[in-house]
Amino acid sequence: MSTTTTTTTKQGHPPGLYLLFATEMWERFSYYGMRAIFVLYLTQALLLDKNVATDDYYGSYTGLVYLTPLIGGYVSDRYWGNRRSILVGGLIMALGQLLMFISASFYQNFSVSHNVMLLGLLALIVGNGFFKPNISTMVGQLYPEGDSRRDSAYTIFYMGINLGAFFSPIICGFLGDTGNPADFRWGFLAACAGMVVSIITFELLKNKYLITPEGGAIGGTPEKVAQIEDNTPKRSISENIGWAIGALVLAVAFFYGANIDLIGSFIFSLSIIAPLYIILDKSLNREEKERISVIYIAAFFVIAFWAAFEQAGTSLTFFADEQTDRVVFGKEIPASAFNSINAIFIVLLAPIISIIWVQLAKKGLEPASPAKQAFGLLFLSIGYLVIAFGVKDLNPNVKVSIMWLTSLYFLHTIGELCLSPISLSMVNKLAPPRFAALLMGVWFLSTAAANKLSGTLGALYPDEKLIAAGKIPSIFGFQITNLYEFFMVFVVFAGVASLCLFLLSFRMKKMMHGRG
Incomplete structure (x- = not known):
């Protein structure tokens, strides 16, 4: 490598980072725009109950969206490479959003609308599996091994994610969340347009900008991976069949033994089997x-x-819709638009958090990645504690100030910045190259399990009509009869997890062998 090239790479980030930034920004516009109006579409257009909309549909959809990257990562690592996987995934997702538009166009015919919606969700789930792990992996491939700019690169990349997440709920919510069920289709169509822009941006500029520091193309067919695998032991067909049977048996155990629904059983089964398959x-x-x-x-x-x-x-969207005074300067803000608050804070706070880590590093005080993740959980717990006190003894007919929900999102954003971009960088640094995209898929698999669990926990949201009918939600024998009790579940849940991870972080730092 020439001296000039070395100096350039040390001074700034490669242009390819900003191409991936733009590609991911428009894909996230598509995802978060659709997500912002999804449960409202289910409850206001298709007239489903809240608990059904959150657990059976929202939880299952978002869980499967983060499950399929495991498959997409495997296909990419061994056959297609990153570039082809991103293109195929993007096209399938664009089709999925188009099907959601068609579904919403026929919302008055439940049978047609529902079936088309399921096809749309399936396309979004499959497409995301090819797209998501590969674009995240390519960020790290732009930099040489040990390059200190990688953490910073993922923070910039993460800002792209949240820039898309910021304006998509506003645009899709403005178009779809109008109070008229017929308008949801325009929100879904806007999400489709965002996905198309993402694909076009990537395809037009990938050959020019997605290159290594030496000038070679990245993300092509994984020939080097194939060469590595030629010199390493391979699993036999019978072994692979054995693992598949193990996953199936475990899923059946979850379904019948733990009374978890079919999709949840499948997600939780793979969340156990897939990590074991790799590490063994x-x-x-x-x-x-x-x-x-x-x-x-x-x-x-x-x-x-x-x-x-x-x-x-789910639950926070219902809270914004029903219990939050959304009138600002004489105009009522759509409940879906509240999904943009987190993204606004991300864009504002990401540079500050990044500077804090840099300053701590200069003083030798920067926490290891697991400790940062523990702090993320702590801020999440505090956010729910704040809103729990805001709604304590609240009459269901009274609406609270917009500041309570804003404060929660502010604290949650700090927590997210301590955890999410750091996690992406950590996986990229710790994963062996031949398992890079696959382990990124495993990481998203944990998000799949979390999203499915999120739907289950969201179904605990106290609905006055269901409670009046004697259908009181409960967890571990604890009944949820009001919003204070509901939010305290998350205070305890996240707080305990934060403490446990912090205590383990010291041992985990040693296991990282200097890569944290």
Whole structure:
């Protein structure tokens, strides 16, 4: 490498980062725009009960969305490469959003609308599986091994995610969440347009900007991975069949033994089997296994974070719709628009949090990645504690100030910045190259389990009509009869997880072998 090239790479980030930034921004516009109006569409257009909409539909959909990256990562690592996987995934997701538009166009015919919606959700789930793990992996591939800019790169990339998440609920909510069920289709169509822009941006510029520091293309067919695998032990067909049977048996056990629904049983089964399948691979040495173990331990606790955080799409949207005074300067803000608050804070706070980590690093005080994740859980718990006191003894007919929900999102955003971009960078640094996209898929698998759990927990949201009918939600024998009790569930849930992860972080730091 020439001196000029080295100096350039040290001074700033490669242009490819900003292409991935833009591609992910428009894909996230599509995802979060659809998510912002999804439960409202289910309850206001298709007239489903809240508990059915949150658990059976929202929880299952968002859970499966983060499950399929495991499959997409496997296909990419071994056959397609990142570029082809992103293109195929993007096209399928665009089709999915188009089907959601068609579904909403026929909302008065429940049978037609419902069936088309299921096809749309399926397309979104499959497409995301190919798109999500590969674009996240490509960020790290832009930098040489050990480059200190990688954490910063993921923070910039994460800002792209949240820039899309900021304006998509506003636009899709403005178009779809109007009070007229017929208008939901326009919100879904806007989400479709965002996905199309993402694909076009990536395809037009990928060959020019997605290159290594040496100038070689990244994200192509994984020839190097194939060469590595030629020199390492391979699993036989019978072994792979055995693992598949194990996953099926475990899913059946969840379904019948733990009374978990079919989709949840499938997600939780793979959340156990897939990590074991990777870490027991014979090609891994001791150090690689310890580094992968850190990913798994962190993923387990991060489930608690996302299960509570993702209430933004269900219970917190219901809270914004029913219990929050949304009138600002004489105009009522759509409930779906509240999904943008977190993204606003991300864009504002990300540079500040990044500077804090840099300053702490200069003084030798920067926490290891697992400790940062523990702080993320702590801020999440505090956010729910604040709103729990805001709604204590609240009459169901009284609406609270918009500041309570804003304060919750502010604290949750700090927690997210302590956890999410750090996690993406951590997985990229700790994963052996031949398992890079697959382990990113495993990381998103923990998010799948969290989202499914989020739907289950969201179904605990106290509905006055159901409570009056004697259908009182409960967890571990504890009945949820009001909003204070509901939010305190998340205070305890996230708080305990934070403490446990912090205590484990010291041992995990040693297992990272200097890569944290």
